[in-house]
Amino acid sequence: MNDARLAAAPSLDDPGLRARMEDFLYLEADLLDDWRIEEWFAMFAEGATYEVPPTGDADETDPATSLFYIADDYVRLRERIERLKKKEAHSEFPRSRQRHMISNVRITGMEAGVAEVSCNFVTWRAKRGVVDTYYGKHRYRIDCTIRPWKIKAKRSILDMDMLYPGKLTIII
Amino acid sequence: MDTALVNPEIPSGDVDMVVEDRERHLFRVARRAFTEQSVLEREHDAIFDRCWLYLGHGSEIAGNCDFITRAVGGRELIFNRDRGGAVHAFLNTCPHRGAMVVRERKGNALSFRCFYHGWSFNVNGRFASRFEEGNYGKEHYGGGCADLAQVPRLESYRDFWFVNFDRNAMPLTDYLAGAREYIDLVADQSEAGMEVVGSGQQYRINANWKLLAENSIDAFHGFPVHSTYFDYLKNIGSLRMNSGNNDFTARGITDLGNGHAVIEYASPWGRPIARWVPSWGEEKRELVERLRQNLVQRFGEERGLRIAETSRNMLIFPNLVINDIMAITIRTFYPEAPDRMTVSAWALAARGEDSELRKLRLFNFLEFLGPGGFATPDDQEALENCQRGYRNRREVAWNDISKGMPRVGKPMNDDEEQMRCFWRQWRQRMAGAR
Numbered sequence: 001m002n003d004a005r006l007a008a009a010p011s012l013d014d015p016g017l018r019a020r021m022e023d024f025l026y027l028e029a030d031l032l033d034d035w036r037i038e039e040w041f042a043m044f045a046e047g048a049t050y051e052v053p054p055t056g057d058a059d060e061t062d063p064a065t066s067l068f069y070i071a072d073d074y075v076r077l078r079e080r081i082e083r084l085k086k087k088e089a090h091s092e093f094p095r096s097r098q099r100h101m102i103s104n105v106r107i108t109g110m111e112a113g114v115a116e117v118s119c120n121f122v123t124w125r126a127k128r129g130v131v132d133t134y135y136g137k138h139r140y141r142i143d144c145t146i147r148p149w150k151i152k153a154k155r156s157i158l159d160m161d162m163l164y165p166g167k168l169t170i171i172i
Numbered sequence: 173m174d175t176a177l178v179n180p181e182i183p184s185g186d187v188d189m190v191v192e193d194r195e196r197h198l199f200r201v202a203r204r205a206f207t208e209q210s211v212l213e214r215e216h217d218a219i220f221d222r223c224w225l226y227l228g229h230g231s232e233i234a235g236n237c238d239f240i241t242r243a244v245g246g247r248e249l250i251f252n253r254d255r256g257g258a259v260h261a262f263l264n265t266c267p268h269r270g271a272m273v274v275r276e277r278k279g280n281a282l283s284f285r286c287f288y289h290g291w292s293f294n295v296n297g298r299f300a301s302r303f304e305e306g307n308y309g310k311e312h313y314g315g316g317c318a319d320l321a322q323v324p325r326l327e328s329y330r331d332f333w334f335v336n337f338d339r340n341a342m343p344l345t346d347y348l349a350g351a352r353e354y355i356d357l358v359a360d361q362s363e364a365g366m367e368v369v370g371s372g373q374q375y376r377i378n379a380n381w382k383l384l385a386e387n388s389i390d391a392f393h394g395f396p397v398h399s400t401y402f403d404y405l406k407n408i409g410s411l412r413m414n415s416g417n418n419d420f421t422a423r424g425i426t427d428l429g430n431g432h433a434v435i436e437y438a439s440p441w442g443r444p445i446a447r448w449v450p451s452w453g454e455e456k457r458e459l460v461e462r463l464r465q466n467l468v469q470r471f472g473e474e475r476g477l478r479i480a481e482t483s484r485n486m487l488i489f490p491n492l493v494i495n496d497i498m499a500i501t502i503r504t505f506y507p508e509a510p511d512r513m514t515v516s517a518w519a520l521a522a523r524g525e526d527s528e529l530r531k532l533r534l535f536n537f538l539e540f541l542g543p544g545g546f547a548t549p550d551d552q553e554a555l556e557n558c559q560r561g562y563r564n565r566r567e568v569a570w571n572d573i574s575k576g577m578p579r580v581g582k583p584m585n586d587d588e589e590q591m592r593c594f595w596r597q598w599r600q601r602m603a604g605a606r
Contacts (some may be wrong), residue, residue, distance in 0.1 A: 052544055063534065065530070066369070067369055067537060068544075070542070071538055076408075078229075083400045083403070083404060089400050090550040091550050102273075130378065165376070171205070
């Protein structure tokens with residue numbers, strides 16, 4: 001990384017940083033609410049990961065040794081989005097309605113311009129009169145050295161004691 | 173029987189809900205079998221209280237004094253190993269006043285203690301509290317009625333542990349019948365034994381439990397429902413349709429007896445044991461080839477390559493699925509209501525497996541099988557759509573499960589004979605319901 005880009009990255013004690021981060025995460029939520037999933041995918045840096053560990057595992061659990069619900073590398077995430085766009089992704093045809101709420105946004109670290117961010121989330125999914133609720137916390141690593149910022153990693157840690165809705169077909 | 177098929181009326185008895193006419197190649201199941209509370213109640217009595225039910229895999233309680241708690245057949249159970257390593261299954265209820273004694277999902281303990289009034293038990297189930305004189309009579313300690321109650325029957329086959337709530341049930345090995353051969357094909361995959369990875373997945377589906385029994389061994393739905401999964405395999409270079417040296421497509425469907433059935437077919441996907449696909453990269457090729465050769469050495473060319481190459485979806489009546497496909501999943505499911513079930517699924521793997529292959533196995537599993545996978549959620553959608561469609565059961569009363577009935581010779585794997593095996597057993601069991 002060149003020094004100029006790093007110099008342009010915000011520092012942790014930048015007073016406006018959290019507001020900017022919240023705007024970034026609100027945009028992400030908005031894109032998902034509206035099923036603009038390709039634009040959502042474009043928020044991810046090449047090589048990024050997207051993971052949903054099994055309920056009950058420790059936050060730092062590893063998909064190489066534990067059975068995750070979702071453990072996407074960049075290719076599988078791209079394919080997930082490609083699949084969701086198809087009518088033959090039957091579980092999301094017709095598409096469900098969804099609404100993403102986030103709060104408790106905290107930036108817990110900044111290393112070489114990459115922010116460690118966590119927030120709480122509740123996501124509702126409605127289809128055929130059934131409302132599914134997913135809740136927990138997101139943990140991100142967000143590259144702030146480039147414009148627009150890019151997500152390098154997103155891990156959605158469910159706080160439910162089992163996966164009541166039975167499926168994770170939307171991006172929570 | 174004829175009139176039911178020509179002019180189907182809504183059946184009233186359970187036995188009448190499954191109608192088979194071999195001459196005319198018709199097999200029908202009444203949709204009421206999926207919707208009625210009274211049917212569910214009789215299923216508890218005739219099926220879940222009498223059949224062998226999967227409890228867990230021995231690897232889940234690998235060490236002495238390890239325990240897990242699990243709901244099986246509507247009961248709350250403790251599955252554990254005592255200080256000497258002997259395996260037990262206890263009903264998780266205090267003999268004193270009923271509270272569940274163990275409340276954690278898993279752990280390791282030298283004794284169990286009910287938090288309500290402090291009654292304690294050794295991990296072999298024996299009452300272990302010592303109250304001062306005057307609290308309880310001598311009988312209390314000696315007669316066993318203060319001990320944790322054992323499940324009436326606990327037996328295992330190749331480290332797959334089962335319980336039966338019917339003391340007079342036939343032995344497990346007899347019950348498993350032809351399914352033993354297919355459990356062997358899984359258990360023989362590693363000389364070091366097999367193990368459950370992680371804590372498994374628990375989720376709900378808003379559909380009758382029998383819909384998942386059918387779906388788990390149904391090859392007919394594979395391409396219509398899972399085209400996006402096959403697209404994915406194609407896109408990343410994991411689709412490998414030819415079966416190599418062996419073509420096992422002809423194996424098709426096998427009736428394993430007692431309502432169990434299996435479909436066996438050439439794998440279109442990679443198998444960590446031991447069928448390589450290009451997306452894994454050349455460096456894994458040699459590793460997988462070594463596993464194949466090892467299997468051939470141990471079991472000969474035919475059986476060795478069968479273990480390595482082919483995929484198998486097996487249902488052990490009533491509700492144990494062992495699918496040895498792109499990964500191995502063990503799956504059970506229990507009704508909470510006629511239109512709702514809870515599913516538990518575990519990944520099984522070779523103990524001491526190479527860490528890179530283990531990773532591939534887990535990824536293979538979650539890509540297809542998990543609730544966040546590219547296939548299983550679409551199965552759930554299909555099941556929930558069926559359940560919703562059964563609201564029309566008064567006007568459209570019957571499911572058709574006739575595919576392949578006129579075929580001469582062995583059924584093809586996308587026929588529906590395996591489901592007919594299930595339903596014949598269901599009908600026979602339900603005939604004995606009180």
